Amino acid sequence: MQKSILILTTLFLFNFLPIQAQLPTLFQDSYDGNGVVPSTSNLFAWKDNLYMSRSVGSIYGGSTNLWKFDNIQSTTVLANINIRSAVTSTNYMMFHCYIPANDVVPKLAFTKTGNNNDFVYSSQRGVMNYAIAKNDTFYISVADNNYNYKFWRMIPTANGVSETMFSTPNNLWIEKHCYYKNDIYFIGVIYNSSNLTRYLYRIRNNQVQLIRSNIYDIQFLDNEMYVSTYGGYFYYLDKGTIDNNGFITWKNLKYYTPNEGSYMGLLKNFTIFKNKFYFVCSLAFVGEQLCYVSNDSIKVVKLNNYSTNEVNILGQVNDKIIFESRNLDDEGKRLCLWASDGTANGTKIINYDVRTTLSGYYNPYNGGEKRPANFQNRIFFLGTTNKEGEEVWFTDGTSAGTKMLMDINPGTASSRPTDFIAFNNRLYFTAFHPTYGSELWYFQPNCLSERNISGVSIQNEGSLDYLNSTQKITGNVNREYKASKAFILNNGFEVETGSVFKTVLDYGCQY
Incomplete structure (x- = not known):
């Protein structure tokens, strides 16, 4: 041939060009400066549109409608419905809501279009704690009239909702879930008398199976499951290997220190990085550290000997783990933002000033509104400084690339940005401005390319x-x-x- x-x-070489006016933009002042301060929350994407709940009336009262955004304008889709939260599957969107808005007991509503004309409703009414969606089937924890939580499977159709209650213990509510092949694993919490116990459950073949007790977190890596367990006064890390029949073989993974043996405190922030399992581990005398598993042993990435240490992982960007460390170094400087390539030499401080408001434990359903978002090879997050308050920050994993995007609420006051989501080449988030209230903002920088x-x-x-x-x-x-x-x-x-x-x-x- x-x-x-x-x-x-x-050789083609292009210098980076400065791009002007790279600032976020108010998407829309939904109340047109009429003095009403709206409340916005629950920003999510579904079927090529963005949705958000917005309050009607003051930030302290009124009903909360659902709004749909199409990148150009927004319209109120559902009227006279007070939305508490929403969960989506491939073909259905489920609302936990009051219909009508002045009802005293919430219910569950399902729609295939997001419009008023195709709603079907569950017969169950009550406060929803958590929902899991898989293959247009919803697994939901709902409180009955006596405030005991029951676990249900709900399958919406064009004519109604098929409902099945699982035979799980009373007052079981959900904290976190993970998918593994065709199964769903979730951490369920049961309150008995004076103590809380966390259990690991599995949904398989429409049955709920109890796996283990005293479970605090869970993460999958290939056919292995890592769980944080609690026994006595200390936490442990176990690895479960799952065979084709679903049988789990457990192995305890230990970290040894010269004086304390394998004893550890709370394990949190589980993540997979470069095909290894990383997490935050609380160790005796040195506080929380970024750790990982190698050959079934727990190792510290880089030991920081400051006993007041508190570590939270923001995410991953440009082959680095970004994490926050709240403590003081030997010079009295607050160690804040770090970037790590997984090695001791490649773990460095990239910013001393900004702090985050991440908690040590959150789940995908409630409490995830402050989670950072990846956009254009950067992590965007809610950052806090003494000078600007809570504003939008971003990092690319370098010191020069860690900056505040904009002081939306000028001065020390905070805009408290939440609900970060990347959608259609824009970064969307909610933020408070003294003139507009809490509204939807977007960031769409002008990025150049050459073909x-x-x-x-x-x-x-x-x-x-x-x-x-x-x-x-x-x-x-x-x-x-x-x-x-x-x-x-x-x-x-x-x-x-x-x-x-x-x-x-x-x-x-x-x-």
Whole structure:
């Protein structure tokens, strides 16, 4: 087959250009400056639209309607309904709400469109604690008239809702859940007399199975499950290996210190990073540390010897774990934001000033409104400083790339941004402004890119900055490669006749 040789060595270099006016924008003043301070919450995406609940009346009262956003304008979709929360599956959206708005007992409503004309309702009425959605089936913890929580399976259809109550203990409420293959694992809490006990349950073949007791957190890595357990006065980390029949083999993982053996405090912030299990571990005398599992042993990434330490993981960006450490170093400086590549030498402080308001434990249903969001290779989060209060901050994992986005509520007052969500190339969040109240904002910076060939459909993508001499573009394919700064095409790089080779250089977003 005839071959054509591309230019022997070609180098494209683009300097980063400053981009002006990279600031968030108010999406809409829903009350048009009429003096009413709205309350906004529960921002989520479903079926190519954004939804949010907004109060009608003052921030202290009134009903809360559901609003739908289409990137251009917003409309109130549901009238005379007081929304408490919403949970979505692929084809259904479920509301925990008061219908009508002045009702005294909430109920569950399901819709396929988000409009008023296709609602179906559950017969169960009461306060919902938690909901899990899988394959258009909802598993819901709801309190009865005596405030005892019951666990239900609900399947909405066009004609109504199929409801089945599981035979779980009374007053069981849910704190967290995880999916593994076709099963759902969740942590259920039962209050008996004067103590709380946390149990690990599994939903399999429409049955709820009790797995273990005294469970505080859970995370999956391939066919292994890591759980934080509590026994006596100390916490432990166990690994469960699951076979094809669902049988679990448990192994206790230990951390040894010279004086304290394997004793640990609360384990939290479970996450998977570079195919390893990382978490925050509270150790005797040195406080909370960023730890990981290697060869079934618990190891500390980088030991920080400050006993007042408190660590919370924000997330991952650019192959780094970003975490906060609240304590003072030997010079009296507050150690705040860190970035770690998983090694001691690669774990460094990137900012001394900003703090976050993350708690040590939150779940995907209630309490997740302050969770950070990843957007354009950065983590956006609620950051707090003495000078600006609570505002939107971001980090790319470097000191230079850790900044406040905008002081939305000027001065030491706070805008208290929450509900961060990346959607349709924008970052959305709610924030308080003294003029507009608590409203929806978005951030859409002008990010530049350069293509050397245009108008060709993309069938294959890569992410190489450097293409070597062994690279060959085979016949009759269209291939695109992306790079952040430069392409180098060496001797021997080949494109066969009938193929198209296209490059995209992303300038990136500088703000």
